[in-house]
Amino acid sequence: xxxxxxxxxxxxxxxxxxxxxxxxxxxxxxxxxxxxxxxxxxxxxxxxxxxxxxxxxxxxxxxxxxxxxxxxxxxxxxxxxxxxxxxxxxxxxxxxxxxxxxxxxxxxxxxxxxxxxxxxxxxxxxxxxxxxxxxxxxxxxxxxxxxxxxxxxxxxxxxxxxxxxxxxxxxxxxxxxxxxxxxxxxxxxxxxxxxxxxxxxxxxxxxxxxxxxxxxxxxxxxxxxxxxxxxxxxxxxxxxxxxxxxxxxxxxxxxxxxxxxxxxxxxxxxxxxxxxxxxxxxxxxxxxxxxxxxxxxxxxxxxxxxxxxxxxxxxxxxxxxxxxxxxxxxxxxxxxxxxxxxxxxxxxxxxxxxxxxxxxxxxxxxxxxxxxxxxxxxxxxxxxxxxxxxxxxxxxxxxxxxxxxxxxxxxxxxxxxxxxxxxxxxxxxxxxxxxxxxxxxxxxxxxxxxxxxxxxxxxxxxxxxxxxxxxxxxxxxxxxxxxxxxxxxxxxxxxxxxxxxxxxxxxxxxxxxxxxxxxxxxxxxxxxxxxxxxxxxxxxxxxxxxxxxxxxxxxxxxxxxxxxxxxxxxxxxxxxxxxxxxxxxxxxxxxxxxxxxxxxxxxxxxxxxxxxxxxxxxxxxxxxxxxxxxxxxxxxxxxxxxxxxxxxxxxxxxxxxxxxxxxxxxxxxxxxxxxxxxxxxxxxxxxxxxxxxxxxxxxxxxxxxxxxxxxxxxxxxxxxxxxxxxxxxxxxxxxxxxxxxxxxxxxxxxxxxxxxxxxxxxxxxxxxxxxxxxxxxxxxxxxxxxxxxxxxxxxxxxxxxxxxxxxxxxxxxxxxxxxxxxxxxxxxxxxxxxxxxxxxx
RNA sequence: GGGCGUUUAGCUCAGUUGGUUAGAGCAUCUGCCUUACAAGCAGAGGGUCUGCGGUUCGAGUCCGUAAACGCCCACCA
Numbered sequence: 001x002x003x004x005x006x007x008x009x010x011x012x013x014x015x016x017x018x019x020x021x022x023x024x025x026x027x028x029x030x031x032x033x034x035x036x037x038x039x040x041x042x043x044x045x046x047x048x049x050x051x052x053x054x055x056x057x058x059x060x061x062x063x064x065x066x067x068x069x070x071x072x073x074x075x076x077x078x079x080x081x082x083x084x085x086x087x088x089x090x091x092x093x094x095x096x097x098x099x100x101x102x103x104x105x106x107x108x109x110x111x112x113x114x115x116x117x118x119x120x121x122x123x124x125x126x127x128x129x130x131x132x133x134x135x136x137x138x139x140x141x142x143x144x145x146x147x148x149x150x151x152x153x154x155x156x157x158x159x160x161x162x163x164x165x166x167x168x169x170x171x172x173x174x175x176x177x178x179x180x181x182x183x184x185x186x187x188x189x190x191x192x193x194x195x196x197x198x199x200x201x202x203x204x205x206x207x208x209x210x211x212x213x214x215x216x217x218x219x220x221x222x223x224x225x226x227x228x229x230x231x232x233x234x235x236x237x238x239x240x241x242x243x244x245x246x247x248x249x250x251x252x253x254x255x256x257x258x259x260x261x262x263x264x265x266x267x268x269x270x271x272x273x274x275x276x277x278x279x280x281x282x283x284x285x286x287x288x289x290x291x292x293x294x295x296x297x298x299x300x301x302x303x304x305x306x307x308x309x310x311x312x313x314x315x316x317x318x319x320x321x322x323x324x325x326x327x328x329x330x331x332x333x334x335x336x337x338x339x340x341x342x343x344x345x346x347x348x349x350x351x352x353x354x355x356x357x358x359x360x361x362x363x364x365x366x367x368x369x370x371x372x373x374x375x376x377x378x379x380x381x382x383x384x385x386x387x388x389x390x391x392x393x394x395x396x397x398x399x400x401x402x403x404x405x406x407x408x409x410x411x412x413x414x415x416x417x418x419x420x421x422x423x424x425x426x427x428x429x430x431x432x433x434x435x436x437x438x439x440x441x442x443x444x445x446x447x448x449x450x451x452x453x454x455x456x457x458x459x460x461x462x463x464x465x466x467x468x469x470x471x472x473x474x475x476x477x478x479x480x481x482x483x484x485x486x487x488x489x490x491x492x493x494x495x496x497x498x499x500x501x502x503x504x505x506x507x508x509x510x511x512x513x514x515x516x517x518x519x520x521x522x523x524x525x526x527x528x529x530x531x532x533x534x535x536x537x538x539x540x541x542x543x544x545x546x547x548x549x550x551x552x553x554x555x556x557x558x559x560x561x562x563x564x565x566x567x568x569x570x571x572x573x574x575x576x577x578x579x580x581x582x583x584x585x586x587x588x589x590x591x592x593x594x595x596x597x598x599x600x601x602x603x604x605x606x607x608x609x610x611x612x613x614x615x616x617x618x619x620x621x622x623x624x625x626x627x628x629x630x631x632x633x634x635x636x637x638x639x640x641x642x643x644x645x646x647x648x649x650x651x652x653x654x655x656x657x658x659x660x661x662x663x664x665x666x667x668x669x670x671x672x673x674x675x676x677x678x679x680x681x682x683x684x685x686x687x688x689x690x691x692x693x694x695x696x697x698x699x700x701x702x703x704x705x706x707x708x709x710x711x712x713x714x715x716x717x718x719x720x721x722x723x724x725x726x727x728x729x730x731x732x733x734x735x736x737x738x739x740x741x742x743x744x745x746x747x748x749x750x751x752x753x754x755x756x757x758x759x760x761x762x763x764x765x766x767x768x769x770x771x772x773x774x775x776x777x778x779x780x781x782x783x784x785x786x787x788x789x790x791x792x793x794x795x796x797x798x799x800x801x802x803x804x805x806x807x808x809x810x811x812x813x814x815x816x817x818x819x820x821x822x823x824x825x826x827x828x829x830x831x832x833x834x835x836x837x838x839x840x841x
Numbered sequence: 842g843g844g845c846g847u848u849u850a851g852c853u854c855a856g857u858u859g860g861u862u863a864g865a866g867c868a869u870c871u872g873c874c875u876u877a878c879a880a881g882c883a884g885a886g887g888g889u890c891u892g893c894g895g896u897u898c899g900a901g902u903c904c905g906u907a908a909a910c911g912c913c914c915a916c917c918a
Binding site: 261271578 | 843844845846847852853854855856857864865866867868871872873875877878880881882883884885910911912913914915916917918
């Protein structure tokens, strides 16, 4: 028998391990149609946050729904090695231990990193278990494991052979802290306070000078030109002339280039080809000299004269001082401008000229754009609007810098010997070849996740059966990093979309709508929530609180009320189990009106829930289920059933409906439904792998359903009247007609209140449809009643006095919104009326 | 500069292909310890669906427009 109160800790204890050891999550156990989701692999850098809980719960609901429907459901677990993020954390740990990570041998460092991975992976496994995720651990993968490495090398080699991967010297985004190249997607632009430093660049052989405004004066050592717009009448005349670079005393040319915008700054712009993306292009156009002035670690190099060795920001400060002292500084103009920061280390990225590996994007992106035109083969986004985000990215994309100067990742399968380059699956046999020391961008391997986890490049049984996968679930912030890349890689290498549907959810925010972040300290650990309210409550809350694609404001109160809902289900189940213990076999013959009513409602519920589940509209599933369970099943049907407990049909209906409810809830709240289901008499299967409720047309009784609806509505009207008259015991009911009042009279406890003749007492007509009665008020006022009434009169009088005063206040009547005044008048009127009534009685 | 989203009860949010009286949770008010549940039951109050215009027999829903807030992309000497 169930405990009196729902105790999530007890219910959830040990369940996951038992599910897992009984193989309930394993794929390949039935002959159903394949349904497959690959988990977005969490980074092995830390613990899961609420966003993960949300993301994985949605997937678990989909998987459990399909599994219970008889699909061969496969949910592939796995984790991401998360290159920069993990390396940064491992390095930090080493530094805290007093070890300089870069002085270590690469192999030794990797050992430390793998230990880290092991520890954190274990953590994540524990959290997945707490959340109740029905992952098939037989298929678990890691982005750095053997099979996935093979997939990565295969893709690299093929793209190289196809001319879609190349190595070249380009301007890239450089992270001076992690000392690695970044892709454009890894650069986060932030508004920061800065300044326009106006610097005097004297013209050669003249007293004139150009006013150059720059936000980065420290790069001036690398200036190799000044550009003005050829159409800018102010400066046209200087094109071809030269200026002297202050302090450096180097002569640099003034060039005419469209890049110079007459409306920006002063209209003349210094050109630093090695430290600015646009300047690099200008440099190429005008064949300018390239001078690097900043080291990979963000300090100034030997070209920066006396500033060598100084950090770029310290150098800026000192340089500005020197410029001022020497009279070159015209003015400093404070501005707010947006500056690129590294996504992982948060330091300002440095545009940097370096030799890196790139993926040529346009041929790959064009394939996606082409494929999205075909309704049958495209990736279908839910909500559909997110398709535009992907398509736009495909249109404007540029070559993807994939090499990273890190140790943690897939080492690039390229070997060098003198001037030769070899790209292949294995090192060349011949001696003297040295492998590229760089690794690939983490997203390069993540991009292959939907097929590499299924065994590709080998055409395995799993790959044949489950690819393309059914749905991918992720947040909209991950579309550029991951969804887009999986899509073009999937199309290119498998000829198919990697997933049929892409379900996009929003971000978790705090109650005030702010992003949850470490710096704000407003993060919520899902494990704490589970401890307090249970995984079922958290899961149900997260999955049903918003429509797809929109952000979710985390509100603990709502988790609490979800807990209440589960407690309600628990107690209803408890009642049912207490009453059907002796049921020998289920029989849905000889049904009562109430039985027919709830069964009809159940069929409608199954229909709607299935419809919404199929569309993954979980918030709508909740609306339907919550109402059915709480209002129809608990508040109405169970109350009615209490009068028919010796009925086998009623017991059977209670059981039949409860089972359907539990199965519909199971994908959302696996723990509690499993616990209750196990205890239902005559049940001997596992709810996880049982079967989903199906509509049974023989259990739809429209006439009875309508009739009971009318009875319920009548009871509501009657109770209403009773409450209004504050009647408790002293009343009589006269039935005006001969219709069936049996259930009504039981539910309203009319026993002893029914009169067969009309009375002289105060009478009120109460009716709904065919149900018509007269309610006689026989209530005589007691001392207690009088006191109560007097108290009410007093508070009413006080309120009236206050309101009259307010309305007498001319300022209020004049200045306050007319509607408010009107409202106050209305209130006053009704209060006076009520007072009259009370005093008259 | 280009694009997208949001705006519905005091708060947080649902609202399907346009269709009776726009819903829920929490909060508020009234009355109940009725043996499944007081973390509950029976009721009540609370909305010009951001403003304006249009299409329609009918608009929270479709179209146009304005505003506020938020996001994405691009640019930012």
